[in-house]
Amino acid sequence: MKRKFSPEAIVLVSLLVLFIIITPRVLSGYSMNVVNIALMFAIVAYGISVMLGMGGQLTFAAVSFMGGGAYFMANMCTDRLGINMPTLPALLLTPVVFAGIAFVIGLLLLKLSGTYFTFSTIALVQVTYAFYNNYKPLFGGADGISGIPTLNLFGYKFTSYNTWFYVLIFLVIIVAVIVELIRDSQLGRSLAAIRDNETAALTMGINVYMTKVIAFTIAGALAAFGGALWCMHGRFVGSDMFNYLNAAQFIIMAMLGGVNNTVGIFVGALLVKVLPEILRSLQSYMQLIWGFFIILLMVFMPTGLAGLYEQIKANIKHKLQKKREGAGQ
Amino acid sequence: MKPILRLDGICKNFGGVVAAKDVTFSVLPGEVHGLIGPNGAGKSTLMNIISGIYTADKGSVFLDEKDITQVPPYTRARMGIGRTFQVPRFLQRSNIRDNLLLGTDLGNQMGYLNSFLRKKGTDFDAELQELLEIAKISFDWSNDISGLPFGKLKLLEIVRSMLGHPRVMLVDEPAAGLNNKEIEYAMDLLHLASKKRGIGVLLIEHSMDMIMDICEDIVVLNFGEVIATGGPEAIASNQLVIEAYLGGEQDD
Numbered sequence: 001m002k003r004k005f006s007p008e009a010i011v012l013v014s015l016l017v018l019f020i021i022i023t024p025r026v027l028s029g030y031s032m033n034v035v036n037i038a039l040m041f042a043i044v045a046y047g048i049s050v051m052l053g054m055g056g057q058l059t060f061a062a063v064s065f066m067g068g069g070a071y072f073m074a075n076m077c078t079d080r081l082g083i084n085m086p087t088l089p090a091l092l093l094t095p096v097v098f099a100g101i102a103f104v105i106g107l108l109l110l111k112l113s114g115t116y117f118t119f120s121t122i123a124l125v126q127v128t129y130a131f132y133n134n135y136k137p138l139f140g141g142a143d144g145i146s147g148i149p150t151l152n153l154f155g156y157k158f159t160s161y162n163t164w165f166y167v168l169i170f171l172v173i174i175v176a177v178i179v180e181l182i183r184d185s186q187l188g189r190s191l192a193a194i195r196d197n198e199t200a201a202l203t204m205g206i207n208v209y210m211t212k213v214i215a216f217t218i219a220g221a222l223a224a225f226g227g228a229l230w231c232m233h234g235r236f237v238g239s240d241m242f243n244y245l246n247a248a249q250f251i252i253m254a255m256l257g258g259v260n261n262t263v264g265i266f267v268g269a270l271l272v273k274v275l276p277e278i279l280r281s282l283q284s285y286m287q288l289i290w291g292f293f294i295i296l297l298m299v300f301m302p303t304g305l306a307g308l309y310e311q312i313k314a315n316i317k318h319k320l321q322k323k324r325e326g327a328g329q
Numbered sequence: 330m331k332p333i334l335r336l337d338g339i340c341k342n343f344g345g346v347v348a349a350k351d352v353t354f355s356v357l358p359g360e361v362h363g364l365i366g367p368n369g370a371g372k373s374t375l376m377n378i379i380s381g382i383y384t385a386d387k388g389s390v391f392l393d394e395k396d397i398t399q400v401p402p403y404t405r406a407r408m409g410i411g412r413t414f415q416v417p418r419f420l421q422r423s424n425i426r427d428n429l430l431l432g433t434d435l436g437n438q439m440g441y442l443n444s445f446l447r448k449k450g451t452d453f454d455a456e457l458q459e460l461l462e463i464a465k466i467s468f469d470w471s472n473d474i475s476g477l478p479f480g481k482l483k484l485l486e487i488v489r490s491m492l493g494h495p496r497v498m499l500v501d502e503p504a505a506g507l508n509n510k511e512i513e514y515a516m517d518l519l520h521l522a523s524k525k526r527g528i529g530v531l532l533i534e535h536s537m538d539m540i541m542d543i544c545e546d547i548v549v550l551n552f553g554e555v556i557a558t559g560g561p562e563a564i565a566s567n568q569l570v571i572e573a574y575l576g577g578e579q580d581d
Contacts, residue, residue, distance in 0.1 A: 186434045186444035189427055192420045200418035203380050205406035205435040205493065214441065260422070303422075 012263060020169055024162045031277070032161035038273035039168040040230045045253045045265045046179050047222030052251070053260030054188055055215045056195030060247040061109075061121040062223040064128040065102060067242035069094045069224025070231035071138065074145040077232075087152045087232060094228040095221040102220020106213040113198075125247050132239035144238030151232050164233055171229070172266065175222060180262050182218070191215055245287070252290060255297055258306025267305060331394060333358040333529040334410075334497045339378060339388035341371075347553040348374040349385070354548045354558060356497065356529040361519060363540045364533045365564075366550035367573055372533045373415070375550070376499045379531070380412050381405045392497065407438055411495030411528075415502045417482040419474050426470040429457065429485075432492030453492060460488045463517045465510075480511040487518045497529045498522055504536040512536070516543050541565065549573065 023035060044062050051057045075081050076090040085093075109120045132139045139145070151158045151167065158164050182188045190211045193201035198208050231237040249272060257268020276286050301308050332355035341349040348371040356362040364372050377383040379390055381402030389398045397405055406412070419428050437450035444450075461467065464484040468477070477485070483503060490498055503515045516539060522528045534540050540547065541561045549557040549564060551573040557564055564570055 181445060181447075185441065185447075186437075186439070187441040189420075189423075189431050189434060190441075192423055192427070193431055196420050196422075197418045199382055200414065202382065202402040203406050203410075203412040204431055205403050205438070207401075207403045211441075 016173075020166075024165045028162060032165060034273055034277050035270070036161055036164050036168055036233060037230070038270045039165075039172050040226045040233065041250065041253060041273060042172050042266050042269035043175050043229070044223045044226035045250055045257075045269050046175050046262075047219030047226075048250055048254040049259055049262070049265050050179060050182065050191070050222075051215050051219045052254060053258075053265075054183060054195065055191035055212060057110075057212055057215065058118045058251070059121045059216065059219065060118070060244070060251065061102075061105075061124050061216075062219065062250045063242040063244075063247040064121075064124050065098055065220040065223035066227035066230070067128055067132050067237075067239070068098055068101065069227030070237040070241075071132065071145070071227075072097060072224070073228040073231050074140075074148050074237045075138065077149050078145060078147055080145065087149055088154075091151065091225075091228050091232070095225040098224030099217050099221035102224075103213060103217040106216030106220070110209060110212045110216060122244065122247075125242070125244050129239060129243050132242055139239065140237075142239065144236060145231075146236045148231050148235050148237065150235060151229075161233075168229065168233075175225075176262050176266065179265075183260075183262070187211070187214065249290075252294060252297075255294070255304055258304030258309075261304065261306030264304050264306030330357050332356060332391075333393055334379070334531065335391040335394070336375075336379070337389045337391065339375070339390070340386045341374060341378060341383060341553070342386060347371075349378065350553045352388070352550070352553070352555055354555065356531050357546075358496070358529050359523050359527045360546060361523050361530045361532055361544050363544035363547035363561075363564075364531055364550065365535075365537075365540060365547060366556075369552075370550040370573075371553040372550055373501060374553075376412070376501055376531070376533065379497075379499060380410055406435060406493070406495075409494070409496030411490040411493050411498040413483075413486040413490050413498075413500050413503065415505060417479075417486040419482065419486070421475055423474060424471050425468060425474050425477070425485075428474050429489055429492060432489035435493035457488070457492065460491055460518065460521075463521055464488055464514050480507045483507060484511060484514055484518065487515060487522075491518070491522055491526070491528075495528060497531065499531050499533075501533045502535060503532070504534055504539050512539060515539075519543060 024032065027035060044066055048059065048062055051059045072094055073090055076083055076085045076093070077087055105124070109117055109124070112120050133142055135141065153167070158167060190201065190206045193204055193206055194208050194211060201208055230241075253268045253272045254265055255268070256271055257266065258264025276283065279286070282289065297304070303310070335355035337353055339349050339352040352375060364375065366372055374383065378385050381400065385398065389396050391397065392405070392408055392410065397408065400408070420431070433450060433453045434444070436453070439448055439450055464487070466481055466484060474482070483506065487500065487503060500519065503519070504512045507515060519530055519532065520543065523530050532540070532544065544561060547559065547561060547564045548555055549567070549570050556569045556573060557567045559567070
């Protein structure tokens with residue numbers, strides 16, 4: 001019952017290596033910024049994939065925690081509240097703090113199940129957005145917080161987007177590996193059992209409620225981590241980022257790539273961030289396009305690009321098998 | 330011998346419908362105990378009460394003489410109440426390996442963190458091989474579970490339940506939808522579970538051949554009430570049971 005390295009894995013790793021080598025050499029400035037943001041968003045989207053992809057729990061709360069992480073970072077490192085932490089410890093502290101907060105909120109919200117839970121996360125987004133947008137002492141109100149220091153890694157300051165790229169891709173890979181390990185552990189299987197049938201999950205000894213709370217905690221921690229990175233990268237944090245529209249954007253990212261597929265999430269995040277830049281002339285129609293996109297996605301590709309790929313692969317396999325059988329006769 | 334599972338005065342109403350009325354019986358370790366009755370007699374409801382999906386209005390459930398009436402279903406599963414369903418409930422979008430590991434997870438009970446850190450559990454490979462040989466199933470582990478035919482899925486669910494090392498197994502209609510060969514394999518599995526592993530098996534089944542063949546003891550339910558208990562012969566010749574199945578003479 002062991003897994004082997006597949007040719008697929010080798011191709012994927014090679015593509016990733018090419019991506020890491022080529023991207024910062026051909027891109028710079030604004031376009032590099034876009035890719036970097038896509039990478040940070042991918043970290044947030046991985047959290048959604050743990051909740052939605054593995055556990056089947058649709059949550060919009062990612063932006064709440066992302067905002068939380070960003071404002072936490074901003075307050076810890078700008079001397080606004082008289083605290084002046086170095087960036088690295090603050091960055092590492094963020095997911096820990098927000099895992100705790102997400103755990104408590106998860107305990108509360110996951111008393112609701114299914115659609116009711118989803119609605120409660122939308123409410124959470126509205127509440128946090130109202131706070132982020134209005135409460136000046138902690139969140140700077142509509143002006144946001146600027147002057148956030150950039151990441152300082154043992155004395156090396158990341159001042160250009162191109163150097164940031166390496167940090168971000170490194171972190172995305174680590175998060176992706178963690179998510180992949182979760183998928184192939186008891187937690188991943190338990191979440192899958194919950195997604196498919198909660199009653200059956202209970203009879204398999206799975207504490208459905210607690211398992212969902214743990215998934216919510218992981219998602220919250222990852223979103224906060226992404227937010228902390230995002231505010232250091234942009235040197236600014238404003239409330240616009242954390243409204244409902246953007247919450248939906250993260251769901252699209254996860255769903256486009258393949259909500260239960262680690263590689264798919266990465267591709268989805270890149271596409272959602274990069275496509276609007278390519279289609280810049282259509283910008284005023286972008287929300288409309290996304291809307292249609294979601295509908296088409298739900299109808300024809302419920303498992304996203306990754307699902308489409310799997311389907312094509314299965315079809316080819318099936319055809320080859322038939323051919324072989326045909327040749328054998 | 331002390332019973333491994335004991336129901337004491339279980340009552341359950343759904344609105345005005347009586348699903349269980351003062352049901353009392355017990356299952357011994359190593360015994361296959363039949364639970365039969367016409368459709369709607371309350372058999373599946375009883376299974377749900379035992380596994381904790383429903384809570385009884387009155388009465389108690391004992392596992393190994395410990396009162397588990399207030400224990401949540403997942404804890405009951407961990408304490409040793411295994412279960413299969415009429416229609417197998419697997420992870421539809423996962424491969425066979427992951428589905429069976431769900432059973433070994435229950436057997437291991439190592440917790441999420443240890444599992445994440447790749448702590449080694451019990452070696453289930455040998456056990457699994459043994460079970461699969463009895464069930465006469467062989468396949469590629471990495472294949473999708475949805476590719477398996479219904480009969481194999483039902484057998485596989487019994488196998489998965491056994492991987493969780495239960496002390497009591499609630500088996501809901503294992504023969505439904507199986508061909509004769511597969512029914513034989515299912516009986517072999519249940520035989521192994523009860524006789525070699527000492528698991529107490531509570532078996533709901535409509536196939537009387539299977540019930541008569543494998544059960545030591547039988548409880549007959551009708552409209553939520555126990556109308557007869559006893560060995561296969563006694564049940565087969567019980568007038569009340571025959572009436573319940575075939576419809577009795579009208580009083581007036």
